[in-house]
Amino acid sequence: MHLDKINLKEKYSKFTKHWSPRIIAEMNDYQFKIAKIKGEFIWHDHKHTDETFIVIEGEMILKFRDSEIKLTKGEMCVVPKGVEHKPCAENECKILVIEPRGVINTGDKVGPLTINKDVWV
Amino acid sequence: MHLDKINLKEKYSKFTKHWSPRIIAEMNDYQFKIAKIKGEFIWHDHKHTDETFIVIEGEMILKFRDSEIKLTKGEMCVVPKGVEHKPCAENECKILVIEPRGVINTGDKVGPLTINKDVWV
Numbered sequence: 001m002h003l004d005k006i007n008l009k010e011k012y013s014k015f016t017k018h019w020s021p022r023i024i025a026e027m028n029d030y031q032f033k034i035a036k037i038k039g040e041f042i043w044h045d046h047k048h049t050d051e052t053f054i055v056i057e058g059e060m061i062l063k064f065r066d067s068e069i070k071l072t073k074g075e076m077c078v079v080p081k082g083v084e085h086k087p088c089a090e091n092e093c094k095i096l097v098i099e100p101r102g103v104i105n106t107g108d109k110v111g112p113l114t115i116n117k118d119v120w121v
Numbered sequence: 122m123h124l125d126k127i128n129l130k131e132k133y134s135k136f137t138k139h140w141s142p143r144i145i146a147e148m149n150d151y152q153f154k155i156a157k158i159k160g161e162f163i164w165h166d167h168k169h170t171d172e173t174f175i176v177i178e179g180e181m182i183l184k185f186r187d188s189e190i191k192l193t194k195g196e197m198c199v200v201p202k203g204v205e206h207k208p209c210a211e212n213e214c215k216i217l218v219i220e221p222r223g224v225i226n227t228g229d230k231v232g233p234l235t236i237n238k239d240v241w242v
Contacts, residue, residue, distance in 0.1 A: 003183075003204075005190045006197045027171040027199045027219065030151065050148040056195070064124060074129045074177070078148045083124075098148065098219065 008034065008056055012094055014121050019113050021097060021105060022121035033097045034121070041087045044107035051079045051099045058093030062086075129155065129177055133215055135242050140234050142218060142226060143242035154218045155242070162208045165228035172200045172220045179214030183207075 011024050011034055019041060021033040037060060053062060054076040062069045062077055063086040069077055079085050087095075106114045132145050132155055140162060142154040158181060174183060175197040183190045183198055184207040190198055200206050208216075227235045 003185065003188070003190060003198060003200070005192050008195045008197070025173070025197065025199050027173045028202075028221070032173070032197070032199075052146070052148045052153070062124075067124070069124060069126045071126050076127045076129070076146065076153070077124060078146050078153075079124070081149075100149070 006032075008094075008096070011121050012036065012056075018092070019105070020119070021115060022119050024121060026101065029101050030098060031101050031103075031118075033099075035095050035097060036092055037087060037089045037095060038092045039089065042106060042109055042111065042113060043084055043086045044105075044109040045082055045084045046079075046099070046103055046107050047082055049081050049100050049103055051081075051097065051103065053077050053079065053087070054096040054098070056094045056096055058089065058091060060087055060089040060093040060095060063088060127153075129215075129217070132242050133157065133177075139213070140226075140236075141240070142236060143240050145242060147222065150222050151219060152222050152224075152239075154220075156216050156218060157213055158208060158210045158216060159213045160210065163227060163230055163232065163234060164205055164207045165230040166203055166205045167200075167220070167224055167228050168203055170202050170221050170224055172202075172218065172224065174198050174200065174208070175217040175219070177215045177217055179210065179212060181208055181210040181214040181216060184209060 021035040025032040055071045142156040146153040176192045
C-alpha cells in the first residue's frame with residue numbers, strides 16, 4: 001500500500017486563477033479543495049450541505065446577510081446548509097474548502113463563476 | 122444568524138493532554154478534532170471510513186505496515202478505510218483530524234488510549 005502526503009504549499013504553487021477550486025484529496029464522499037480568492041464572490045447557499053472554510057494564508061471575510069466573520073490564517077468556519085454567504089478577500093487569500101463531492105461552488109446561482117466539474121491539482 | 126469563527130491556536134491552548142482529541146466543529150455528520158500527540162500511538166484501522174490527518178504544527182510520522190509518511194506543518198494525508206496505521210511523533214505535534222462522528226480513535230483496538238465519547242473544546 002503506497003500512500004502519498006499532500007503538501008498544501010506545493011499544490012497552491014500549481015495554479016494562479018482566483019475562485020477556481022482544485023481538488024487535492026477525497027475522504028469517503030467528501031472532497032478537500034484549495035482555492036485562491038481575491039475580490040468578491042457571489043451570494044449563494046448550499047441547500048443540502050454544510051461547507052467548511054479554513055484559511056491557510058491571508059485573510060478573508062465571510063459575509064452573511066446580517067453579519068460577517070473575518071477569518072485569518074489558522075481560522076475556520078463551518079457554514080451551515082441553507083445559510084446564504086458571500087466569501088470576499090481584499091488581498092489574495094488561500095483557503096481550504098471541505099464539502100461533499102458534487103457541491104457546486106455557486107450553489108444554484110449558476111453564472112460565470114460557477115465551476116461544475118472536478119478539477120484536481 | 123450568528124456564526125463564530127474557530128481559531129485553532131486558541132483551541133489548542135485549552136488543553137495539554139496528548140492523544141486526547143477534542144472536537145472543535147461539526148460539518149454534517151463529520152467532526153473536526155484537534156489533538157496534541159507525542160510518542161507512539163497503537164496500530165489500528167477504521168473499517169468503515171477514511172480518516173484525514175492535517176499537521177498544524179510540528180511533525181508526525183504516519184506508519185503503515187509496509188511504509189511510512191512524514192507529515193510536517195501544512196501537510197495532510199487521507200488514510201483509506203481498512204488501512205492499518207500508527208501515528209507517531211518524536212516531539213509534540215498538533216494535528217487536525219477529520220472523520221465521521223462516532224469514529225473511535227483506536228478503531229476496534231480498545232485500550233487505555235481509547236476515547237469513546239465526544240469531548241469538545
